[in-house]
């Protein structure tokens with residue numbers, strides 16, 4: 501009697517250990533399945549993203565908005581949106597920024613999009629494709645605002661951080677680049693923005709090697725204000741920087757402009773555009789006014805959506821003017837807790853620059869601006 505009780509307990513123990521082994525195998529199998537479909541890749545922060553966080557133009561909010569973008573459910577598609585080219589899929593490489601304290605009015609996607617909590621199954625659907633449209637410039641033109649406004653569109657998926665593939669990381673190869681892209685479904689557009697492409701000599705031929713049909717967006721802003729904005733950004737990281745005028749002028753008595761200073765050189769839009777036009781026809785470009793993106797974001801977004809062949813989804817109902825920020829911000833999306841403005845690194849107050857220095861720069865840019873108006877067929881009214 502006692503012995504048969506032992507046997508029952510013994511058998512029960514065996515069954516229990518078998519169940520345990522079975523469950524462990526199910527767990528391991530499930531883990532590998534998710535790894536194969538890409539989810540495990542989301543957690544670690546790559547060396548590359550850390551490098552970007554240290555980079556001059558990098559906005560820490562950007563990566564987290566990318567996490568949100570990759571985590572949101574698959575959006576509804578519009579049949580009239582352009583179709584994608586590449587169809588091959590590969591593993592995800594999410595980039596996750598360390599949490600930082602954010603002011604309540606800034607873009608904050610940490611709550612909704614942490615890799616542990618927010619990874620929806622939509623992440624496993626779709627295909628990583630090369631971008632069909634790229635915001636190639638210009639630095640300090642308003643490129644971040646444009647990309648974030650575009651990301652509201654259900655048919656646009658974009659890399660949050662700047663990949664810098666066609667200028668800095670080209671030797672990593674096209675597959676590396678495609679792996680950075682979010683997955684898209686048919687009819688969705690893949691996008692990225694790296695404003696330094698516009699002034700990179702090799703970028704046009706490299707972009708053409710990837711996709712000669714790519715649509716190219718350039719956000720342009722008065723080159724004088726742009727130069728001051730560029731200087732303000734550098735100054736914020738290096739408070740010991742010499743004055744704007746000492747960098748902009750070769751010699752204060754002659755008043756000659758130093759075109760070797762990147763803050764000045766980037767504003768020679770006609771010169772950079774000439775380089776791009778050797779590889780792409782003008783019809784592939786859309787020039788967005790950085791000024792109108794602030795004064796009339798919905799109007800400018802209408803042009804951008806038309807250019808991309810998208811239905812006009814982003815409209816004036818998405819924006820409001822935030823008096824504190826001094827810029828348009830996105831209205832509180834349904835189901836979200838707060839409205840969204842760009843971070844502190846966008847819309848910084850500019851230092852006072854002597855008016856004669858600004859005037860000297862204006863005179864210097866005038867012929868280049870006019871040449872650019874002729875080339876682009878648009879008068880931006882900077883002078």
Ligand SMILES: Nc1ncnc2c1ncn2[C@@H]1O[C@H](COP(=O)(O)OS(=O)(=O)O)[C@@H](OP(=O)(O)O)[C@H]1O
Pocket residue numbers: 557638639640641642643644645695728729730732790793794827828829841842845846847848
């Ligand atoms: N909605 C909104 N919110 C905040 N800022 C806005 C917005 N729209 C355009 N801008 C202008 O964008 C300027 C920064 O440009 P970029 O995003 O291209 O800068 S960067 O090259 O990525 O560093 C930034 O320049 P500064 O004002 O000099 O900081 C802004 O003037």
